[in-house]
Each structure stands twice: as structure tokens, then as C-alpha cells.
Amino acid sequence: MRSLVLWCPGWLVGDNFEPVAAAVDEVCAGVEVLRPGLLACPARGAARFHGGEEAAAERMAEAVEALGHECRVGVAGGLFAGWLAARAGVVVPPGGDADFLAGTDIAAIGRPGLVGTLRRLGIYTLGDFAALPAADVLDRFGFDAAHAHRLAAGEPPRPTVPRETPPDLTVTADCDPPVDRVDAAAFTGRALAERLQRALSARGLACTRLIVQAVTGAGETLTRTWRHDGVLTGQAIAERIRWQLDGWLTGGSVGDGGARPTAGITAVTLVPDDVIPYSGTQGGLWGEAGEGRDRAHRALTRVQGLLGPDAVVTARPAGGRGEAERTRRVTWDTADALPDTSAEPWPGGLPAPSPTVLPHEPVSLRLLDARGEPVAVTGRCLLTAAPASFRAMGEPRAVAVTSWAGPWPVAERWWRADARRYARLQLGLADGRALLVRIEGGRWWVEAGYD
Amino acid sequence: MPELPGVRRASDLGTVPQEDGLPVREGLTSLLPWRVLRRGSVVGVAAGEVPGMTSLLLALLSGPSGAGAWCGVVGGTGDLPARAVAEAGVAGERLALVPEPGAKWAEVASALLDGFDVVAVHVPQGLGGVTGRRLAARARKRGAILVPYGAAPGRIEGADAVLSVVGGRWSGLGQGRGRLREREIVVSSRVRGRPVRTTLRLHGPEHAEPVADVVPLSSRRRP
Numbered sequence: 001m002r003s004l005v006l007w008c009p010g011w012l013v014g015d016n017f018e019p020v021a022a023a024v025d026e027v028c029a030g031v032e033v034l035r036p037g038l039l040a041c042p043a044r045g046a047a048r049f050h051g052g053e054e055a056a057a058e059r060m061a062e063a064v065e066a067l068g069h070e071c072r073v074g075v076a077g078g079l080f081a082g083w084l085a086a087r088a089g090v091v092v093p094p095g096g097d098a099d100f101l102a103g104t105d106i107a108a109i110g111r112p113g114l115v116g117t118l119r120r121l122g123i124y125t126l127g128d129f130a131a132l133p134a135a136d137v138l139d140r141f142g143f144d145a146a147h148a149h150r151l152a153a154g155e156p157p158r159p160t161v162p163r164e165t166p167p168d169l170t171v172t173a174d175c176d177p178p179v180d181r182v183d184a185a186a187f188t189g190r191a192l193a194e195r196l197q198r199a200l201s202a203r204g205l206a207c208t209r210l211i212v213q214a215v216t217g218a219g220e221t222l223t224r225t226w227r228h229d230g231v232l233t234g235q236a237i238a239e240r241i242r243w244q245l246d247g248w249l250t251g252g253s254v255g256d257g258g259a260r261p262t263a264g265i266t267a268v269t270l271v272p273d274d275v276i277p278y279s280g281t282q283g284g285l286w287g288e289a290g291e292g293r294d295r296a297h298r299a300l301t302r303v304q305g306l307l308g309p310d311a312v313v314t315a316r317p318a319g320g321r322g323e324a325e326r327t328r329r330v331t332w333d334t335a336d337a338l339p340d341t342s343a344e345p346w347p348g349g350l351p352a353p354s355p356t357v358l359p360h361e362p363v364s365l366r367l368l369d370a371r372g373e374p375v376a377v378t379g380r381c382l383l384t385a386a387p388a389s390f391r392a393m394g395e396p397r398a399v400a401v402t403s404w405a406g407p408w409p410v411a412e413r414w415w416r417a418d419a420r421r422y423a424r425l426q427l428g429l430a431d432g433r434a435l436l437v438r439i440e441g442g443r444w445w446v447e448a449g450y451d
Numbered sequence: 452m453p454e455l456p457g458v459r460r461a462s463d464l465g466t467v468p469q470e471d472g473l474p475v476r477e478g479l480t481s482l483l484p485w486r487v488l489r490r491g492s493v494v495g496v497a498a499g500e501v502p503g504m505t506s507l508l509l510a511l512l513s514g515p516s517g518a519g520a521w522c523g524v525v526g527g528t529g530d531l532p533a534r535a536v537a538e539a540g541v542a543g544e545r546l547a548l549v550p551e552p553g554a555k556w557a558e559v560a561s562a563l564l565d566g567f568d569v570v571a572v573h574v575p576q577g578l579g580g581v582t583g584r585r586l587a588a589r590a591r592k593r594g595a596i597l598v599p600y601g602a603a604p605g606r607i608e609g610a611d612a613v614l615s616v617v618g619g620r621w622s623g624l625g626q627g628r629g630r631l632r633e634r635e636i637v638v639s640s641r642v643r644g645r646p647v648r649t650t651l652r653l654h655g656p657e658h659a660e661p662v663a664d665v666v667p668l669s670s671r672r673r674p
Contacts (some may be wrong), residue, residue: 025581088547122459217498240586261523293521295521295565295567296521296545296566296567297566298561298565298566299562299567300547300566302562303549303559303562306558306559306562307549307552307553309557311550312548313548313549313552314543314544314546314548315531315532315546317534317537317543318533323532326532326534327531327532329519332547342533342534349612350673352537352538353631353632353634353653353654354532354534354535354538355532356506384625386626386627397569403621403626404613404624404626405624405627405629405631426624426630426631428621431502432501432502432503432619433502433632434502434621434624448532449502450501450621451504451506
């Protein structure tokens with residue numbers, strides 16, 4: 001299974017390689033992109049079509065040079081040998097892979113550490129390396145080196161996997177005149193959803209994740225990713241577009257910073273992010289559980305229709321030291337982009353049991369000792385006196401502190417400008433309450449309550 | 452073994468048989484008229500003089516949630532901390548929160564009763580009258596359980612049971628040492644006109660996070 005390999009020297013990873021792949025695909029069918037700047041295709045068909053491997057390689061190079069990119073083409077049995085052949089710009093004769101590789105400098109396997117060691121051992125070419133017994137290489141240098149060893153020996157010749165052109169399913173609607181009313185936005189959304197639905201169903205596909213983008217006349221862009229455990233139907237897509245545009249135009253949307261756009265919406269784009277073959281509706285794995293989930297989802301969709309998409313949230317654990325940072329509200333049905341870091345160590349975070357109530361707004365408090373003097377925490381993190389009475393802002397009377405522990409210091413991001421330093425206490429009060437309080441910048445605050 | 456009469460798995464001991472209802476956690480069974488959360492019933496959680504209502508609500512939700520039920524919380528403490536939810540044994544992925552339903556709270560609760568197994572609704576002013584009857588009827592029709600919470604015990608009308616916290620005690624916190632570790636709350640309810648009270652242990656040692664033992668450096672061995 002011989003391969004044609006095309007290499008563009010100095011290709012930047014971030015550049016779009018797709019046009020090159022498409023241009024090569026026109027000349028030689030079945031292109032596989034190995035990485036940006038490197039692609040391969042089976043040599044047999046192309047060689048037969050163009051009358052020889054050299055001719056096919058020439059046509060490939062011409063197609064890419066026509067786009068203004070520099071490239072080199074090589075032909076060999078395996079992909080690794082093919083890549084080296086492309087760098088050298090040669091055609092390795094059939095069955096000649098091992099001989100071709102044997103004369104190549106050891107640095108071709110990459111892995112600078114391994115190459116350095118091998119050089120010190122007196123192994124300078126891939127041939128020398130391939131001559132070592134495979135079991136000994138694995139034993140001495142590990143799996144990665146064993147893989148490099150197999151490459152150096154010219155095996156295994158993996159057949160190229162043809163590239164599948166990703167169908168471009170993105171749909172865009174330009175709004176002229178710009179949309180600044182909710183009903184007009186809903187109308188646009190409905191038409192757009194139908195177009196996407198038609199494009200998907202024509203290919204027998206369905207979408208489980210959808211990116212909705214809106215651009216305003218002033219150049220602002222709003223993007224949100226919606227996901228669905230099942231499959232997004234045309235109506236569900238239309239609803240999500242309407243919610244999003246509605247939320248943005250009325251400025252009530254919390255998740256997007258709450259900023260109202262300064263100009264009307266000029267374009268709405270739908271990008272199906274996760275597309276799967278559509279195989280009809282599928283029940284849940286455990287029968288009833290799936291049914292329960294569908295029922296719950298329908299009910300939540302109704303609530304989102306009543307109150308807006310941001311009204312329904314789930315609480316996800318998040319990493320942090322402060323109790324408020326340890327919970328992240330994620331709008332129901334939207335994709336959660338941030339990873340869950342709650343399992344990582346957060347020195348200074350309090351162990352279970354966790355508080356059950358977080359104050360909506362910061363509540364300041366006064367903490368006094370037995371003589372009526374305010375309690376503070378010194379720079380060395382010691383309390384100036386044992387707390388004896390507690391009074392939160394807005395409470396009519398002070399309450400006696402019956403038990404307490406702390407202070408536990410937290411120093412966050414001390415290497416940055418937004419550094420924070422505070423200390424916390426747990427308080428048990430005479431009326432049965434238990435609270436977590438914090439002193440920051442000389443003032444006491446209620447951080448959370450154990451209701 | 453499980454086929455033998457009268458023999459149960461040790462893991463089944465904490466739960467009660469599911470008779471047209473959802474199981475509740477151990478300790479709450481005696482407070483409910485049917486020892487389970489019967490579908491279509493209304494079980495209130497009242498706010499009292501003694502703190503602990505949120506913990507009681509989470510304890511009530513933990514049984515059904517552990518059995519795979521979907522739970523919704525409308526209003527009030529709708530922004531429950533995720534860690535407290537998980538520590539109480541409530542599955543976060545099956546818990547939907549509607550923190551600010553505003554004036555539409557009854558409509559939201561009604562919509563959730565259509566699809567959820569347990570719907571807790573924050574009703575600081577109490578629940579009764581036309582709205583209360585309508586929501587109770589909806590729960591009955593849909594086989595869901597309505598949990599109005601956050602009002603004084605007497606202001607939740609038409610409930611099959613109203614639970615309230617009447618006492619409680621923390622342990623582990625001393626004078627400048629220790630930390631909040633374990634908690635007991637005394638919960639009372641009326642079952643068929645007869646007052647019942649029971650003590651519920653929260654965050655017992657079985658819920659505690661394992662804390663690594665301190666090992667002297669000299670005794671550490673390379674693995």
C-alpha cells in the first residue's frame with residue numbers, strides 16, 4: 001500500500017490547511033490530512049490515473065503551488081518513510097523503504113532526548129537503530145521509543161484513511177434592515193431554523209449541539225452554545241434562537257454580561273457543532289429513566305418559555321476557596337465550557353459539611369468581645385480577643401456567640417494585582433444558628449450560613 | 452441469598468419498599484403518614500424559630516433523588532450551594548433550580564409538576580386558597596409530590612404532612628478550636644392528628660471527608 005505524501009515546509013499550525021487539502025483532493029482522490037502542512041493519499045489510484053507515481057506527484061505539487069504555497073512530494077511504502085521521502089523529494093522504489101530509512105540520520109525520529117542518548121551509544125542512522133532487538137529497545141527506553149523503533153524499521157505500513165469532506169452546514173441570515181424588535185427576531189429565527197433543519201435532514205443528520213451567533217451593526221458578536229441530550233428539532237432550534245435574541249435585545253440576559261446591543265442585529269448564524277447520524281428517536285438506556293428525563297426536559301422547556309432561558313439553572317460544583325466560588329450556576333441546556341475543578345486541591349477551602357445558604361447580597365456584621373471591643377485579626381492571623389457577641393446588619397439585637405473556631409487564613413493570587421487576603425471564622429450562636437464569617441480589609445462579612 | 456424469604460441485602464436496609472411512592476431517607480419515615488413520599492401528596496416543610504429548614508428540605512429530597520427521581524426547587528433558596536446539595540445526597544444533575552420565578556411562581560410550579568417527581572416551592576407567605584388547591588390538584592393528577600416550604604407551619608394549608616425543625620444541636624465546634632462537624636436536628640410532624648417527632652443526624656461521620664493522616668517524614672517510604 002504505497003502512499004503519496006505532500007509536505008509544506010514551514011506551515012503554521014494555526015493556518016487553514018483545508019484549501020490545500022481540497023486542491024490536492026481534486027488531483028488525487030482519498031486525501032488524509034495527517035496534520036496541518038502534511039497530507040497523504042494512496043498512490044495506486046493516482047499513479048494509474050496520471051500514468052505513474054512521478055507524474056501524480058508532479059500534478060499534486062502543481063495543484064498546491066497554484067495556491068501559492070511551497071511544497072514537496074515523496075512516495076514510499078509507509079507514511080513515515082513517505083514523510084522522509086517528501087522532505088528529500090524522492091520516490092522510494094517498492095519494497096525499498098527499509099533501505100531508504102537505513103541511511104537516514106537518527107534525528108528523523110524526532111524525540112531529541114532519545115536521539116541524544118542513541119548518539120552517545122554510537123547509533124547515528126535509522127538503520128543502526130532498527131538493527132537493535134525490538135524487545136531490548138522496549139525494555140530499555142519504553143513504549144515511545146519502541147514505537148520509534150518500529151517506524152525506523154519501516155513498519156507497519158498503515159494504509160491512508162481517506163479524508164471525509166466535512167459538509168458545511170452553517171446557515172446565516174442577513175437582516176436588512178437590522179432587527180431590533182423581538183417579534184422580528186423570532187421570525188428570522190424560525191426561517192433560519194427551518195433552513196438548518198432541511199440541510200441536516202437532507203444528509204440524514206441531526207444536531208445535538210448548536211452554536212447561535214448574532215452580529216450587530218456596531219460589530220458586537222454574541223455567541224452561545226446550546227446542547228440537548230436528545231436531538232434538537234426544528235422547533236427547538238427556533239425557540240433557542242428566539243430566547244437568545246429576546247434576551248439580548250431586552251438586555252435581561254444575565255449570562256452574557258447583561259449588556260444591551262448598541263445597534264440592531266444584522267446577521268444571525270447557526271453552526272451545528274455536534275452532528276450525529278439521525279436514527280430516529282431513541283429511548284433512554286434504562287427505559288423509564290429516559291422517559292423521566294424527557295418529561296423533565298419538556299417541563300423545563302415550558303418554564304424557560306415562561307421566564308426566559310436563563311431562569312432555569314443547575315448548580316455545578318466548582319473549584320474555589322470562598323463558598324460562593326464553589327458553586328457555579330449554569331443555565332439549563334447550555335453547554336458548560338469550564339471544566340470542573342472542584343476535585344483539585346484548594347488549600348484554605350473548608351471541608352464538609354458545607355454551608356447551605358449563601359447571602360444574596362453581602363451582609364456586614366459587628367463582632368465584639370466580652371468587654372464590648374471590636375474583634376479583629378492581626379497580621380499574624382491571631383484574633384485580638386475571643387468573640388462574645390454578634391450582630392449582623394439589619395438585625396435588631398446582638399446575639400451571644402457560644403462557640404467559635406478559626407481564624408483560618410486565605411491568601412489568593414498574592415502574585416497578582418487582584419490579590420485577596422482574608423480570614424474566616426465559624427461561629428455558633430445562642431439562637432442555634434451556625435455561620436461562616438470573613439474578615440477582609442478590616443471589615444467582617446457573613447460569607448455563608450449553615451441552615 | 453436474596454431469594455430466601457425475609458432475607459434482604461444489607462444495602463436495602465436503609466430504604467423502605469416503594470409502594471406507589473418514592474422512598475425517603477432513614478429517619479424521616481416515621482414523620483410521613485405512609486412512610487414514603489406518596490405520589491400525588493403535598494408535604495410541607497415549615498420555617499420555624501429554629502434554623503435547619505434548608506437542611507431538612509435537602510434531607511427530604513435526598514431519598515427520591517437517590518432513587519432516580521427528578522427534583523425541582525422554585526424560588527427562595529433556589530441558589531443552593533452545589534456542595535451542600537451533593538453532601539446531602541441529592542443528585543445535582545437531576546435537580547433543576549428556578550431561583551427567581553417572580554410573580555409567575557405558581558405557573559412555574561404548575562409547569563414543573565407536569566414533568567418532575569418532586570417540586571419544592573418557596574412560599575414565604577404560606578400556601579392556601581385557590582392557588583394552593585390548584586397546585587395540589589395538579590400534583591395529584593400528575594402523580595408528583597408538591598413540597599411547599601418556607602412558611603410558618605400553620606400557613607401551609609391542605610398538606611398531608613408538614614415537617615418542621617423544633618430543635619437542633621451542632622457538635623465539633625469549641626471555644627476557639629474544632630470545626631462544625633456533626634449536627635442533629637429534631638423534626639416534628641403530625642401523622643393522622645398525632646404529633647410525631649424524631650431526631651435526624653446530618654453530616655455524620657459517614658459523610659465526613661476523609662482527611663489524610665499526618666505521617667512523620669522519617670516513616671515515609673517511597674512507593
